[in-house]
Amino acid sequence: MVSLTHIALMVAVTAAGLALGSFLNVVIYRLPREGLAIDRPRRSFCPICAAQISWRDNIPVISWLLLRGRCRSCQSPISFRYPLVELLAALLAALAFQTEGVSIRFFITLYFLLCLVAIFFIDLEHLIIADVLVIPTILLGVILAVVDPVPYLMGHGLWAYLVESGLSPRLVGLIGSVAGFVLGFGILWLISALYKAWRGRAGLGDGDPPLLGLIGIYLGWLAIFPVLFLSTAMGLLTVGFLVVTGRMSREKIANQPIPFGPFLSLAAIIWYFFGQSILTWYLNLFT
């Protein structure tokens, strides 16, 4: 039975998600650009003609539709990324609320998911993963694991065993989150070092190992290999698609760095929501 309160909360969370998506667009545009701060200039502006954008042209999704994706003053096209990010943020907020309910875990998990969205778009365009998106999220994840260690205590894994043998749940939460970070960071760092020794140049960005470490904190160490597999598969499929459709040449692939952060971020979001279902489906193939 779905209560009226739940529906009202869901509507509020989705609306807040749209507003957060609007802010996320500011982060995605300004963070990687020199001379722009998140709060300076105060008002949003058109990147082509620099005209300030009034509040009525800044309503998530709706304004973009009403303006038919064009700037009011110069008619330059406004990227589809803007309404897309707003819709994504609203969807993630609603899904995370459905999964976590009213809890501190909901707020911190939503922060984690929105950071992944920002990393996705910034790395895709600029080939950088900003520390300011990764480091505070790592710290928040470790704090969450200590404050609310419940996910570590479910099932019959190593962490539940440690609690049964007398360690405090909070300590086990701390150990579990650090283990997730070390495994995620370590495995990509190792792959990166081996590739460098073999080919004499970097194959992965500096930001990729900490990003997988961050994912390990939130999704647990058991998610590291599935996320790595999923992101590699999506990356190869994307590159294959770009080559087959002639959007990217073979030489370019051999010499040009390909951002891995977007695929890691997308795989982590998929695994957060559907990991359990995918795992069950996969194991059922063998029984």
Ligand SMILES: [Zn+2]
């Ligand atoms: Zn304009």
